[in-house]
Amino acid sequence: MINKLVSKIKKMGAPVVVGLDPMLNYVPEFVQKKAFEEYGETLEGAAEAIWQFNKAIVDQIYDIVPAVKPQIAMYEQFGVPGVAAYKKTVDYCKSKDLVVIGDVKRGDIGSTSAAYAVGHLGKVTVGSKKITAFDEDFATVNPYLGTDGIKPFVDVCKEEKKGIFVLVKTSNPSSGEFQDRLIDGRPLYELVGEKVAEWGADAMGDEYSYVGCVVGATYPKMGEILRKVMPKSYILVPGYGAQGGTAASLRPYFNEDGLGAIVNSSRGIIAAYKQEAYSKFGPEHFAEASRAAAEAMIADIASIF
Amino acid sequence: MINKLVSKIKKMGAPVVVGLDPMLNYVPEFVQKKAFEEYGETLEGAAEAIWQFNKAIVDQIYDIVPAVKPQIAMYEQFGVPGVAAYKKTVDYCKSKDLVVIGDVKRGDIGSTSAAYAVGHLGKVTVGSKKITAFDEDFATVNPYLGTDGIKPFVDVCKEEKKGIFVLVKTSNPSSGEFQDRLIDGRPLYELVGEKVAEWGADAMGDEYSYVGCVVGATYPKMGEILRKVMPKSYILVPGYGAQGGTAASLRPYFNEDGLGAIVNSSRGIIAAYKQEAYSKFGPEHFAEASRAAAEAMIADIASIF
Numbered sequence: 072m073i074n075k076l077v078s079k080i081k082k083m084g085a086p087v088v089v090g091l092d093p094m095l096n097y098v099p100e101f102v103q104k105k106a107f108e109e110y111g112e113t114l115e116g117a118a119e120a121i122w123q124f125n126k127a128i129v130d131q132i133y134d135i136v137p138a139v140k141p142q143i144a145m146y147e148q149f150g151v152p153g154v155a156a157y158k159k160t161v162d163y164c165k166s167k168d169l170v171v172i173g174d175v176k177r178g179d180i181g182s183t184s185a186a187y188a189v190g191h192l193g194k195v196t197v198g199s200k201k202i203t204a205f206d207e208d209f210a211t212v213n214p215y216l217g218t219d220g221i222k223p224f225v226d227v228c229k230e231e232k233k234g235i236f237v238l239v240k241t242s243n244p245s246s247g248e249f250q251d252r253l254i255d256g257r258p259l260y261e262l263v264g265e266k267v268a269e270w271g272a273d274a275m276g277d278e279y280s281y282v283g284c285v286v287g288a289t290y291p292k293m294g295e296i297l298r299k300v301m302p303k304s305y306i307l308v309p310g311y312g313a314q315g316g317t318a319a320s321l322r323p324y325f326n327e328d329g330l331g332a333i334v335n336s337s338r339g340i341i342a343a344y345k346q347e348a349y350s351k352f353g354p355e356h357f358a359e360a361s362r363a364a365a366e367a368m369i370a371d372i373a374s375i376f
Numbered sequence: 377m378i379n380k381l382v383s384k385i386k387k388m389g390a391p392v393v394v395g396l397d398p399m400l401n402y403v404p405e406f407v408q409k410k411a412f413e414e415y416g417e418t419l420e421g422a423a424e425a426i427w428q429f430n431k432a433i434v435d436q437i438y439d440i441v442p443a444v445k446p447q448i449a450m451y452e453q454f455g456v457p458g459v460a461a462y463k464k465t466v467d468y469c470k471s472k473d474l475v476v477i478g479d480v481k482r483g484d485i486g487s488t489s490a491a492y493a494v495g496h497l498g499k500v501t502v503g504s505k506k507i508t509a510f511d512e513d514f515a516t517v518n519p520y521l522g523t524d525g526i527k528p529f530v531d532v533c534k535e536e537k538k539g540i541f542v543l544v545k546t547s548n549p550s551s552g553e554f555q556d557r558l559i560d561g562r563p564l565y566e567l568v569g570e571k572v573a574e575w576g577a578d579a580m581g582d583e584y585s586y587v588g589c590v591v592g593a594t595y596p597k598m599g600e601i602l603r604k605v606m607p608k609s610y611i612l613v614p615g616y617g618a619q620g621g622t623a624a625s626l627r628p629y630f631n632e633d634g635l636g637a638i639v640n641s642s643r644g645i646i647a648a649y650k651q652e653a654y655s656k657f658g659p660e661h662f663a664e665a666s667r668a669a670a671e672a673m674i675a676d677i678a679s680i681f
Binding site: 114142153184203262 | 397399408412417418419421447449452454455456460481482487491495500501502503504507518519522523525547550551552553555558559560564568614
């Protein structure tokens with residue numbers, strides 16, 4: 072799957088992933104209204120609203136971006152119907168040949184991580200059958216529990232040729248509280264980065280490993296160091312746009328060949344119609360506004376090479 | 377909810393939580409067979425099997441243990457039907473007045489953690505309505521992203537009088553890889569423990585905080601230190617039994633008054649019928665075997681006081 076991701080990025084000239092993180096207040100009034108008319112102001116109604124919102128955006132962007140990253144929290148907050156909308160979104164994106172990065176940030180002790188790994192990336196055994204459950208292409212994973220929380224994911228990745236992105240340095244303001252603390256003179260995130268390189272060493276695609284990492288756009292100096300620590304790991308870079316990261320600051324995350332990183336934007340694209348710059352589209356053309364914002368982001372990032 | 381947990385622990389004399397982590401191979405053949413006959417060897421069939429398994433066990437233990445801890449990974453691996461079985465289990469346990477600790481180990485940047493917090497512990501806004509989604513009493517949370525990943529959970533806990541258990545030192549073999557690394561001469565888990573005390577300081581129940589922590593039974597010396605670092609935080613202690621922790625090693629996790637900790641056992645109770653000691657029950661009386669194992673665990677832990 073890392074090979075597919077790299078090849079799509081090259082072909083489209085777009086190291087960009089669209090975060091499908093639909094807060095209900097991003098969804099235009101008329102979409103919500105229609106969903107509530109059908110299902111009421113219920114979890115089912117909310118799930119229908121975000122699904123219709125997603126679908127319209129996906130239809131507008133699938134031919135210009137290589138990947139999407141649905142954030143499962145935004146679905147899980149609507150309970151079981153929300154999780155069903157997540158699954159529907161994953162399946163629809165895959166049917167449009169988008170690479171799907173499930174932003175699930177799971178991680179637990181060994182046997183439990185194994186359950187997450189089969190549920191999200193692999194196949195679960197039921198009687199004599201092996202069945203896919205959520206079936207994303209990639210998943211994000213939390214490293215706090217160490218190697219035996221990560222290993223089951225890597226095993227499934229090797230079996231299924233799928234991938235993970237391990238949280239190394241997150242984009243949020245208080246990420247430094249633990250991640251930046253010095254251990255033998257080096258920050259924790261560097262040690263995690265070294266482990267990522269180690270975990271991914273024997274799970275290689277053609278050029279890059281099945282094991283990537285997450286490094287926030289808001290910390291470019293750290294990106295530069297981490298790029299060297301994990302030369303074979305794709306870096307998933309959140310924090311561009313809404314969280315304050317700019318295109319110029321992104322260069323250090325990439326390798327010389329312009330590969331090695333994929334930059335996420337969520338709100339900046341899916342809620343573009345709410346921005347001054349795209350207000351001409353109006354709420355009724357929210358999905359076209361998303362396409363325009365994606366095109367602008369692709370051009371912005373292309374400008375750094 | 378922490379007050380209810382403490383009061384139930386006192387009343388039952390049982391600082392014990394049963395982990396509802398139903399691997400499909402724990403579920404007796406006849407339960408699986410029945411579910412597969414109805415739903416086929418599908419995700420729905422697996423979900424039905426684990427739900428029936430849980431229900432029978434809950435019916436046998438709800439009057440002797442104060443709390444249960446369903447591990448969501450074991451449900452999520454069966455996709456949307458699995459997550460529905462998780463929700464059904466949560467609701468059923470609450471109807472039996474059990475305190476429900478959702479072992480979800482969620483954690484993300486601020487706005488995303490807020491979605492997890494409302495989805496699991498609070499109410500999500502849909503149009504003019506505020507609706508509960510998963511509605512557990514407590515959730516476990518991963519601290520790697522720092523304060524702004526935790527704060528949204530604490531806010532919801534205060535609003536709803538619910539609680540969280542933050543991962544401090546986990547029970548798995550490689551937990552030390554990052555958690556034990558020294559920062560200014562002290563291990564990372566101690567710094568996380570200090571933060572837990574800080575996060576919980578203004579979210580107090582009668583005697584204990586809404587913000588508890590997870591410290592594995594497999595590291596009693598660390599438990600002793602962490603007990604002092606977080607005097608007002610309940611400690612959720614996994615790793616008893618199957619993972620190697622013994623009752624004698626648990627004393628340091630408790631305060632002088634015998635409160636302050638709650639010990640989890642999963643496989644040791646829910647799959648008791650597979651153990652030599654409880655084999656007389658046979659698979660058909662698996663739930664009675666679970667009750668006997670829970671009684672033995674309660675007695676074992678009572679013996680340390």
